[in-house]
Amino acid sequence: MRDLKEDIMETSLDLFDRYGFHGVSVNQIVEASNTSKGGFYHHFQSKDELLFVIHDTFITYVLKEAQAANVVHSSPVEKIQAIIRSFVHVFDLYKPHISVFYQESMYLKSPYNQQIKEKRDVFKDLVFSVIEEGQRSGHFRKELPLEITGMAILGMVNWIYKWYKQDGTYTIDQIADVFTDLVLHFLLPVREDVEVKGEMLHVPFFYECK
Amino acid sequence: MRDLKEDIMETSLDLFDRYGFHGVSVNQIVEASNTSKGGFYHHFQSKDELLFVIHDTFITYVLKEAQAANVVHSSPVEKIQAIIRSFVHVFDLYKPHISVFYQESMYLKSPYNQQIKEKRDVFKDLVFSVIEEGQRSGHFRKELPLEITGMAILGMVNWIYKWYKQDGTYTIDQIADVFTDLVLHFLLPVREDVEVKGEMLHVPFFYECK
DNA sequence: GACATAAGACCGACTGGTTGGTCTGTCTTA
DNA sequence: TAAGACAGACCAACCAGTCGGTCTTATGTC
Structure with a gap:
């Protein structure tokens, strides 16, 4: 027998994904996961807390990975x-x-929304600081406004949740490769400038200004 | 005196933007727009229809513009x-x-969700077909997978709704210029290939290369 | 210009159903 | 035997939508 808390998580995730948080009642969750109101509220203080736990799971992961990188x-x-x-x-x-x-x-109500916003901001700042670092060091085009460029990257990646399917035409690795190609194509300067501190970059770059 | 229907639209838009569709009741809408339940349901068949009208307003616009372009x-x-x-x-x-x-x-329930999906698909297909056309004609890099590249563009633009503020650092025109710059940087092939059928492209990149 | 009339605009008390959450109590297990 | 895991009847609050009614206004008639 599985852990009931994990059952609730998995079941509610599936239901939320199909019908949305507000389209699914606690009654439906406990019914679909073969438990009860008492069982649910034994593990979660509120429906909101369940949502928070769902968020925290993936935000913690993406943040850890980025910080490691x-x-x-x-x-x-x-x-x-x-x-x-x-x-x-x-x-x-x-x-x-x-x-x-x-x-x-x-x-999400306080204090959940606050905690989530903090983690998201840390991640955003990390991405922005890498771009800025690249601009200062001469790796990336200095003329690009940091905020617009950074949000462009976050946008194109975040949007994946709208269209990605695990059994789709392309694997997640292919998507990652193409996205990295796209981003480096608009971040990197003309070829002459790519040589930084004696280091020759082997990144394909195609466009030169006239 | 303004039209009451427009008052409801504007007020509910403001409330939805702050608290979300499910975070705002019809009672709150009619209270904030100084009307009544009767007034509301005289103009809208349901709360869902109000949401549909909101959608249709901007979807119709963006589609018309893209088709004209x-x-x-x-x-x-x-x-x-x-x-x-x-x-x-x-x-x-x-x-x-x-x-x-x-x-x-x-x-959104039927038939609203159906109608919205259709218009969004028409727009998506239009963007994709332009990219494909450019790849066939040699204007754009042929090696980029159409779907991934197209969704990258839709993603970075769609995500604007998360961060754009009218009184922010950058105007919407600046954002449009930078985004166009970014997209063309990853779409266009090396300069040698940009000459197509004897036509020399004068792509107006907003930012000057060094 | 005065009046009758009808149609649409708008009102708000009311309802049936649903929801998140509580509480008392039972069962399991260490 | 005690403590945590779970059950499910119950409740107060809320919500979208209804319905009988009133008010406003445009129009046709004399």
């Missing part, structure tokens, strides 16, 4: 590659969690 | 520029509508 690599090019790769992979691991998160995060 | 321009480069520009501008005109849409679209 930031420490392991020294070049901003390698950092952004590693961050995008792990960021994209999160959608393979936690897609239902993420779908629920973006559809429902606005309804 | 597709007809007016002949080069895929100009087409994608115009589409991105108008797509980005929709967030300036209809940001509350769009926020509500992405948070709530999942809860």
